[in-house]
Amino acid sequence: MTAIDWFSLLHPVLIILFVYPVVGATIRLGILARERRLKINPLPPSVGVEHADHGRWVTTGVVVAVLVALLYSYASRFLAPSPPFAGGAPRFALLVLVIAGTLASLLALWRVKTPNLRASFALLTWAGILGLGGQGEIWRLSDNPLSGAFWSSHYWAGVALVGLLLFATAAKQEIFRSLRMRRLHVTAGVLSAVLLAVLAITGTRDLLEIPLSWQKPVIFGCNFEARICPPPAQPPT
Ligand code: HEM
């Protein structure tokens, strides 16, 4: 494996090693926070606070891992000998700058307190990811919600999850204070848990489908619709 192939593993490794274990703890603490609210279990208010703190780390981990995946997709195409990267080095530098800007607005979301600023930085982070993901280099399977491929797209499930997590992080104070927001949050939380399962399945599928960098010229010579590849070269005698 070359350096760029190892880099392609960074996104799944970050998710498996850091995000999914914290997701488990977040869901458990969320259930405990609910049991405390419904007086099923006499627990201290700290379970709710701990749940929200864990949730914030899940959001941060997911956004960072998604930015790493996007950076890999651009870098692997930029470094490939052919075809040439559209827009060349200036466009690549601009994309890296947008990645840095998206990361900065996520960090700002941790710091700001007023509702307007929290909503603005959450939206800015999501807009950054949507803008970066909308580029031609990113494999999205389908952009048409009426096609089956759209619903099995790893990319679209990923950006939907990022949106839900950013919403919960931005609305933390309101979820603590209002029953209506808590109900909305539980619905969004169940959807997030389903998306996390979908992402584990589609991500592993994609890992199986993406060839190593030096195998790409041969593998991309295959007809993916008909599932036929050119006959292999004769082995050296
Ligand atoms: C996998 C994602 C998540 C799930 C499944 C989830 C689930 C839950 C559940 C079941 C509750 C209890 C609601 C109730 O009392 O009826 C809750 C409360 C809460 N969640 Fe989440 N949550 C998730 C992510 C997040 C995130 C990312 C944040 C924000 C950083 C967050 C912030 C909160 C807050 C502030 C409360 C109120 C705690 C309290 O009542 O003491 N959650 N969540």
Ligand code: HEM
């Ligand atoms: C919270 C869970 C996850 C989220 C939100 C997520 C999100 C994303 C997004 C938005 C992309 C598109 C970016 C691009 O194509 O460059 C992507 C790419 C990719 N994801 Fe995930 N993903 C998650 C989990 C996983 C898991 C568990 C695996 C594998 C075990 C995985 C494997 C991949 C692969 C192979 C790519 C292609 C690009 C690359 O290798 O960096 N993902 N992911």
